[in-house]
Amino acid sequence: MQLNAHIPGGPLAQKWDRHRFELKLVNPANKRKFDIIVVGTGLAGGSAAASLAELGYNVKSFCIQDTPRRAHSIAAQGGINAAKNYQNEGDSIWRLFYDTVKGGDFRAREANVYRLAQISNEIIDQCVAQGVPFARDYGGLLANRSFGGAQVSRTFYARGQTGQQLLLGAYSALMRQVTEGRVIMFPRREMLDIVLIDGQARGIIVRNLVTGETERHAADAVVLCTGGYGNVFFLSTNAMASNVTAAYRAHKKGALFANPCFTQIHPTCIPVHGTYQSKLTLMSESLRNDGRVWVPLKPGDTRRPEEIPEEERDYYLENKYPSFGNLVPRDVASRNAKEQCDRDKGVGDTHLAVYLDFKDAIQRDGRDVIEKKYGNLFQMYHKITAENPYETPMMIYPAVHYTMGGLWVDYNLMSTVPGLFVLGEANFSDHGANRLGASALMQGLADGYFVIPYTIGGYLAGTPLKPVTTDHYEFKNADLAITEMTRKLLAVDGSRTVDDFHRELGTIMWDYCGMARDNEGLTKAKGMIRELREEFWRNVTVPGKDMDFNQSLERAGRVADFLEFAELMILDGLDRQESCGGHFNEAYQTDENEALRDDENFCHVSAWEYREAGEEPVMHKEPLVFENVELTQRSYK
Numbered sequence: 242m243q244l245n246a247h248i249p250g251g252p253l254a255q256k257w258d259r260h261r262f263e264l265k266l267v268n269p270a271n272k273r274k275f276d277i278i279v280v281g282t283g284l285a286g287g288s289a290a291a292s293l294a295e296l297g298y299n300v301k302s303f304c305i306q307d308t309p310r311r312a313h314s315i316a317a318q319g320g321i322n323a324a325k326n327y328q329n330e331g332d333s334i335w336r337l338f339y340d341t342v343k344g345g346d347f348r349a350r351e352a353n354v355y356r357l358a359q360i361s362n363e364i365i366d367q368c369v370a371q372g373v374p375f376a377r378d379y380g381g382l383l384a385n386r387s388f389g390g391a392q393v394s395r396t397f398y399a400r401g402q403t404g405q406q407l408l409l410g411a412y413s414a415l416m417r418q419v420t421e422g423r424v425i426m427f428p429r430r431e432m433l434d435i436v437l438i439d440g441q442a443r444g445i446i447v448r449n450l451v452t453g454e455t456e457r458h459a460a461d462a463v464v465l466c467t468g469g470y471g472n473v474f475f476l477s478t479n480a481m482a483s484n485v486t487a488a489y490r491a492h493k494k495g496a497l498f499a500n501p502c503f504t505q506i507h508p509t510c511i512p513v514h515g516t517y518q519s520k521l522t523l524m525s526e527s528l529r530n531d532g533r534v535w536v537p538l539k540p541g542d543t544r545r546p547e548e549i550p551e552e553e554r555d556y557y558l559e560n561k562y563p564s565f566g567n568l569v570p571r572d573v574a575s576r577n578a579k580e581q582c583d584r585d586k587g588v589g590d591t592h593l594a595v596y597l598d599f600k601d602a603i604q605r606d607g608r609d610v611i612e613k614k615y616g617n618l619f620q621m622y623h624k625i626t627a628e629n630p631y632e633t634p635m636m637i638y639p640a641v642h643y644t645m646g647g648l649w650v651d652y653n654l655m656s657t658v659p660g661l662f663v664l665g666e667a668n669f670s671d672h673g674a675n676r677l678g679a680s681a682l683m684q685g686l687a688d689g690y691f692v693i694p695y696t697i698g699g700y701l702a703g704t705p706l707k708p709v710t711t712d713h714y715e716f717k718n719a720d721l722a723i724t725e726m727t728r729k730l731l732a733v734d735g736s737r738t739v740d741d742f743h744r745e746l747g748t749i750m751w752d753y754c755g756m757a758r759d760n761e762g763l764t765k766a767k768g769m770i771r772e773l774r775e776e777f778w779r780n781v782t783v784p785g786k787d788m789d790f791n792q793s794l795e796r797a798g799r800v801a802d803f804l805e806f807a808e809l810m811i812l813d814g815l816d817r818q819e820s821c822g823g824h825f826n827e828a829y830q831t832d833e834n835e836a837l838r839d840d841e842n843f844c845h846v847s848a849w850e851y852r853e854a855g856e857e858p859v860m861h862k863e864p865l866v867f868e869n870v871e872l873t874q875r876s877y878k
């Protein structure tokens with residue numbers, strides 16, 4: 242298979258304009274003749290469904306939750322990037338583009354990232370027009386703060402609730418279209434398969450999560466906006482319902498999966514407390530604007546933080562990276578935290594934590610100022626840990642947070658299945674091997690508000706599409722296969738719960754495919770995952786019935802997919818014999834323990850093709866060509 246990213250020709254800065262001009266258009270009066278399915282109502286799906294309906298298409302919108310407002314995007318805290326340069330700090334579209342390519346350790350497509358940087362400014366205007374209450378400075382302009390991997394302040398925010406406010410904006414736009422009759426909303430539905438007719442994506446099969454019935458929905462194109470797969474690690478900062486099912490089942494139907502091993506481990510999360518936990522909590526990266534990260538200078542020091550004098554503290558990020566200090570990118574900050582803990586300098590009961598200290602910031606700016614910026618985050622920390630971060634440093638440790646890998650898409654955001662588009666965290670997108678903070682919201686909204694409205698038109702206008710109905714045998718076959726899988730899951734009747742399997746899978750992935758990896762560990766993990774998967778189908782217990790509200794059954798299906806997908810992550814990790822961004826193979830590091838890329842052999846996207854059960858997937862390479870930035874060893878010193 243030859244992968245064609247369909248990157249338009251011409252100078253970088255003109256590619257998107259040129260492409261929009263060259264794309265075929267659907268006449269306004271003809272748009273109502275097309276039906277589009279949008280799966281997912283987070284920032285990517287909500288914005289896409291609203292924008293497509295506003296254009297005049299008939300949209301069906303699906304989500305797992307009881308309302309679009311509860312999509313995982315609502316959890317996003319810190320902010321959204323844009324190159325407005327309101328602060329006069331020298332920011333520009335070019336700088337945002339460059340920071341993003343470098344932050345991703347040169348494993349993203351230049352053309353996509355440049356477009357993202359261009360669109361970033363339009364997103365802010367759109368959201369302000371919707372009434373999103375971004376923070377403002379004393380003169381009334383929108384305020385900005387800094388995020389990792391950038392030396393300018395370009396992050397727009399609404400306290401620590403930016404995702405919530407942006408999602409309310411997209412939700413309002415979506416509900417306007419529901420009222421207009423252009424969007425039909427299907428909450429409490431889980432997409433369990435995609436239906437291909439003549440090789441084109443023409444519909445989906447969903448399970449009604451309240452009644453248990455399967456439903457068939459036909460359309461002219463399908464847009465997947467189903468989020469990331471971080472929950473393969475069981476413990477992550479993702480919402481409990483985040484999963485890989487929609488993307489993985491599309492993969493099984495022919496959509497290539499790109500860079501599955503690229504996982505982001507976020508440095509500032511509340512450390513794990515015990516084995517009873519099912520969720521980890523993020524402390525936003527924005528906190529590193531004012532909080533200082535440190536550990537005791539002496540290994541094995543068990544004194545309380547206030548008992549450790551200044552000269553016996555190691556502000557290791559500030560010391561090692563004087564230019565970026567506490568705001569180095571996430572992969573760098575996470576690895577350094579791990580390194581300190583490996584040297585027995587970790588703090589707290591488990592010794593798997595470092596301090597994030599606001600004492601100096603409170604002394605400098607006053608408690609009121611810090612409270613205005615981060616009040617809700619401090620309150621959350623206090624509630625979870627029973628420690629008051631205004632008085633004692635927070636304790637933080639890295640946790641799984643985001644997945645850069647996802648379904649492969651071309652410049653039009655179309656997967657290798659014609660008519661199947663993939664947006665937001667679900668695609669492999671623009672972040673290379675490491676995403677910079679505040680860039681996921683930017684990408685999700687760029688995809689939904691500004692890219693798909695053009696590119697889907699190009700597809701619909703330029704593709705012959707036969708009329709299809711849900712009586713087509715491909716719909717019947719897919720529906721039957723889902724019913725059969727449900728029957729199989731309920732019939733096992735074993736003795737281990739779904740969560741028990743999921744937790745064990747998560748431990749394997751964290752231990753062998755987490756912050757640091759090596760070939761021996763990855764190979765071992767592959768065998769362990771296979772054994773666990775085999776046991777799952779022999780010994781899982783799924784109580785309840787199919788034709789009913791049954792959350793054990795929902796989770797069983799998702800964990801069954803995670804058990805297959807995890808092996809693909811391992812294969813991808815084993816194949817990529819270099820370190821880059823979030824993929825840190827210990828065999829490949831610089832003298833200063835930074836990731837050591839191999840541009841000669843691995844400057845490509847690894848896109849995996851599914852083969853029938855039992856056969857190894859096949860990897861296809863999309864070479865990455867850098868014409869505008871020079872590939873260098875990343876340095877944040």
Ligand SMILES: Cc1cc2nc3c(=O)[nH]c(=O)nc-3n(C[C@H](O)[C@H](O)[C@H](O)COP(=O)(O)OP(=O)(O)OC[C@H]3O[C@@H](n4cnc5c(N)ncnc54)[C@H](O)[C@@H]3O)c2cc1C
Nearest residue numbers: 281282283285305314318319320432468665666679681682
């Ligand atoms: C705690 C936290 C804080 C974050 N803070 C920031 C931040 O400050 N800035 C930033 O840029 N990024 C942040 N991120 C990352 C960012 O929130 C996500 O990457 C982004 O919101 C993903 O949006 P999305 O629309 O792609 O998917 P999601 O918001 O994950 O939405 C997925 C949607 O798909 C639906 N869905 C999934 N599977 C199915 C299925 N099989 N059938 C039907 N529906 C399905 C879900 O119901 C949901 O509606 C944060 C992430 C976390 C975890």
